[in-house]
Amino acid sequence: MPQNKQILLVSRPTDEALVSNFKLISSETPALQDGQVLVRHHFLSLDPYMRGRMNDAKSYAAPQALGQTMGGGTVGEVVESKNTQFAIGDKVVGMGGWQEYSVVDADQPGALRKVDTTHIPLSAYLGAVGMPGVTAWYGLVKIIEPKAGETMVVSAATGAVGSAFAALSKARGCRTVGIAGGPAKCKYALEELGFDVCIDYKVHSDATSLSKALKDACPNGIDGYFENVGGMVLDAVLTRMNAFGCIAVCGMIAGYNGAPMPLTYPALILMNRLKVQGFIVSEHMEIWPEALQELGKLVATGRLRARESIAQGIESAPEAFLGLLKGKNFGKQLVKLS
């Protein structure tokens, strides 16, 4: 039985999450029961939603149990199988968690999915052709419902969701404007991700200043906004929304540490007759096949080339995760596990 390094959640943050909230242990993988497979993880996905699960508060996701392995999306390879549907060597996507191996009841619907890596790299199934990509797809296609020629804006523009959003928005003929932190990310957004403009929010000290930059970047106003961050960025975008515009609220990473992060002028929702809608993509599984098909095609044809930040080894996961919450990653944050 191989040794399996795992990372447990051992305490809950009081404000900022800390490395000390996590603990590394090692144990032997258990023997397989009928129907189970043993997956050796190649990559673990780190995602902002995990911060919410570290709290023991009423939220959309059940809290991560203390003393248990942190949950998370993984891609890997079947190394042992007692399930006729899965053979050794199969490449698979699942929710294996923060560990090197997982034992999966592979007959459970949705527990494990075989993927084709002929034209799409395995790691992309955790990003552009995975949950983040489908998240961008759902917010754009099902909530914002863009029309060609409209202006779309996304924050955290070079992240996994933002990258996919740009490709999907451009494919629909929309002017596509990103908001990201720092000149390197903005340059990359323009040169690699297809954004028409990318605004560096770090050069703006307040919402008024950022609002002016948005006015220049969006001469016809903003019709759709995909919200990943909240705070000052949301305040600024709200001032530039067109009548009947739509805001898809996917994340408010700026508020994940628990401090309230007020919206300064909610009356703009009324004045501009906006629709502001929160969503969680895992509650809309019915759209995944359609979304994954479009996203897979964009990746396979090179029209969506999302960048990855890769941390090495399961030991590095906590540090990499805390960096993600502070925007230190550049593109999809992964941990390489084998």
Add this chain to the structure above:
Amino acid sequence: MPQNKQILLVSRPTDEALVSNFKLISSETPALQDGQVLVRHHFLSLDPYMRGRMNDAKSYAAPQALGQTMGGGTVGEVVESKNTQFAIGDKVVGMGGWQEYSVVDADQPGALRKVDTTHIPLSAYLGAVGMPGVTAWYGLVKIIEPKAGETMVVSAATGAVGSAFAALSKARGCRTVGIAGGPAKCKYALEELGFDVCIDYKVHSDATSLSKALKDACPNGIDGYFENVGGMVLDAVLTRMNAFGCIAVCGMIAGYNGAPMPLTYPALILMNRLKVQGFIVSEHMEIWPEALQELGKLVATGRLRARESIAQGIESAPEAFLGLLKGKNFGKQLVKLS
């Protein structure tokens, strides 16, 4: 030619609106052109949206021009006609403004509408069977889309919109909870308007306290909220919204004086996957006939008995309007003009 007393907007408020922003004048009504009718107003409607029009800011409504008669809904009687569709004595609804008479180009679509006062009092066409009633109908039926057994909440519960909302919500089998200011309004909401519970927000000093009262009033959480006020009330309601709930944003009267009125915890929109949508009923004229039919039936059969606050004489309009903005009215605020 009769003398016509009129109230003009002569200056814009810097924060609170003041009586000195208005000016009373008197002039002779002009002679009619072909197609025109002269309407003697019986009632003028005072509505919160008028405060927004007093500002010269980007908003949904064009600003009220300075030096012109304040706009507003009126009901009255045709007293002179050069239009074959309208006869002397016809009861009519229009946008006659803050004055005793108006000359109307009655061939313009929507300018003037004849109404039947057999079973519905003329003044109700400015309230329950007029714009406020249709506003409640649109927010409830088209935005919230309630199901029987769900819990609906409305702020400014005893106002013209809130009253209609209660009758419409109860007709759909929903638990219906009001929020109003003071024991008299809450008693009236329970005894006359059909609310299941009415919460007096004035006994709560902060959103946390109001949130606790909402928990008691809404044991199954809140599925739909019709927002008329903003501020602390919105903060409190947000904490009690059920997943996939909906907030129809009709007004944020607490913020009409221009000071920002932040929403403390917008991340709840995401956590509870809410839809928050602003609307203006005048942009949805296609639903008015259906809405007015239901509202007219509710009034004619006594299931919607909305209270009116009636100020006497056009001279009293500014004071009555400022009172409305402070919640001093009790029910639909009207000005009796003849």
